Amino acid sequence: MAEKVLMKGNEALAEAALRAGSRFYSGYPITPQTEILEYLSTRMAEVGGFFVQAESELCGINMVFGAAAAGARAFTTSSGPGYSLKQEGISYLAANDLPAVIIDVMRIGSGLGDIFMGQGDYWQLTRGGGHGDYRTIVLAPNSVQENVETVQLAFDLAEKYLHPVIIASDAGIGQMMEPVELPDFKDHDINKFDWAVRGCKEDEPMRACQNIYYAKHSTDYPEYLTKKYNDIEENEQRWESYQVEDAEVVLVAYGSSSRVAKDTVDTAREQGFKLGLIRPITLWPFPKKAFAEAKAAKAFCTVEVNILGQMVDDVKLATEGKFPVGFAGNFFAIPDPDEIIATAKALLK
Amino acid sequence: MIEIRFAGFGGQGVLTTGMVCATAGMDLGKNVTWYPSYGSQMRGGTANCSVKFDDKAIASPFLKNVDILCAMNTPSVDSFQGELKPGAVMFVDSGVVPEDYPVRDDIKVVRVPVNEIAHKAGNPRGANLVMLGAMAAHTDIFTVDEIVKAVEKFFKKKGIDNPKNLECLKLGAEC
Known part of the structure; x- marks a missing residue:
């Protein structure tokens, strides 16, 4: 077993991407993810890769598009406002069937918002965000260690x-x-992919990136795309269940707030209140299968750091609208266990 | 659960002190978290970081019931003594926090002339390590030997070999 080192989450993401074989990064600084660029600006050269501080997020995502088209393990990172700017490029990556990893280190608020901890990008991340018929696989780690493991998984799934x-x-x-x-x-x-863009001689078939998808897939494109999304939904739902089976109210939380939610389950049970927790590890596909375990549940409650309760709709869909779904949220900080317990108890009245 | 806040002016090494402390906790086999203040800070204003130790998994890296505050200046005392729980320990630099400075009466205050000691040791930037040494001596979160080991490991990894750092730490432990 490797020796444990003390590491910042952002730096661990960066190092893990290199260890997953990525040798191309292009991005643009924004708090609270700038340590990723800072770290890679020296570390990428040490492992013989390419680091580019692009002139904008648009440029960052489109360079990743180019590197991915060539078969590289490429990634970029941003936070809220900068992530919004990457949407066009992500839509193009999806349309071109290209594997790439994009990391959003979320902060709070719409518009400029602020630089502090938040979970405000759920809708944008899970609904596609850019134009057209697409969604992306979305993975939500909740610790520095899980950051490391998630990067490897992200490239593999891509x-x-x-x-x-x-x-x-x-x-x-x-x-x-x-x-x-x-x-x-x-x-x-x-060089392991037969689809990656390469130069060719006159008598060889063209190896280009087909931006116009109906040219590549002909008339079976709808079937192709439907199958791809169905396969992902069927095979890739990931979650952690904690004390769910006998829980009266099941909390649903991911990322930072899921850590406090888990602590809340323990606190509530010490008080005789049976709480449980479903922690989606994939935000899309949403882990609908997890909800079958909640056999005693009378209500569900999301715990999120935003104002509108962005995950509530997905919980309603996963439970087919049969249960009340509450929201324990707080814009400025992770909700306290006491607040979460009070919100969860109120759902039983 | 032990909750510790390190606070001072930007440049005094409060973030580093927190990292060394977290390293010591990790090496003792504890779960640890370290979290910096990274807001839009004023030059010359306060910097701070939060460290948590626990045998159980740590839910949030943010502090709520603080056990120990290391305050390197008076703005840090003003900003953070309010979050200390009754009976908590506050370490202050006695060179900048006067004896009659208003502090809570339900906490223990340990006054250490950290800058003076660091200057005398010929390592003016080592005031934070003097503070860390005093913390090891006055609390039971780790022993002086354990923090010496953590400091050696931390700076060795950074390629820094300054024997005066350890001297500052040991002088602090004698306070």
Whole structure:
């Protein structure tokens, strides 16, 4: 077992991407994810890769598009306002069946918002965000250690489905230091894909990136796309269940707020109130299968750091509208266990 | 659960002190978190970080019932003594926080002339380590030996070999 090191969440994401074989990064600074660029600005050269501080987020995502089209494990990172700017490029990655990893270290608010911890990008991350018929796989780690493991998984899933994968981190996990064990380095062979763009001689078939999807897929494009999304929904739902089976109220939380939600379950049970927790690890596909375990539940309650309760709709869909779904939220900080317990209890009245 | 806040002026090494402290906790086999203040800070204003130790998993890296405050200046005393729980320990630099400075009467205050000691040791930037040494001596979160080991490891990893750092730490532990 590797020795534990104390590492910031953002730096752990960066190091883990290199260990997953990524040798191309282009991005633009924004708090609270700037440590990723800072770290890679020296570290990427040490492992023989390419680091570009682009002139904008648009440029960052489109350079990733180019590197992904060539078969590289490429990634970019941002936070809220900068992530919005990447949407066009992510839509293009999806349309082109290209694997890439995009990390959003969430902060609070719409518009400029503020630089502090938040979970305000759920809707944008899980609904596609850009134009057209697409969604992306969205993974939500909740510790520095899980950051490391999630990056590896993100690249693997991106290549399995030829699809962009988003990591939904947040300032809480990004800025925090925790002990972490790093995995060994893996090699990525940039020449292993037959679809990657390459030069060709006159008598060889063209190897280009087909932006116009109906040219690539002909008339079966709708079937192709439907199957891809159905396969992802069927195979890739991931979650953690904690004390769910006998719980009267089941909390649903991801990322930073899921850590407090888990603590809340313990506190509530010490008081004789049976709480449980479903922690979505994939935000899309939403882990609908997890809700079958909630056999004693009378209500569900999301715990989020935003104002509108962005995950509530997905819980209603996953439970087919049969239960009340509450929202324990707080814009400025992770809700306290006492607040969460009070909100959950009120749902039983 | 132990909750610790390190606070002072930007440049006094409060973030580093927190990291060293968290390293010591990790090496003792505890779960630890470290969290910086990263808001839009004024130059010359306060910087601070939060450290938590626990045998159980730590839910939030943010502090609520603080056990220990290391305050390197008076603005830090003003900003953070309010969050200390009754019986908590507050370490202050006695060179900048006068003896009659208003402090809560339900906490223990340990006054250490950290800057003076660091200057005398020929390591003026080591005031934070003097403070850390005093913290090891006056609390039971780690022993002086354990924090010495953590400091050695931390700076060795950074490629810094300054024997005066350890001297500051040990002088602090004698306070």
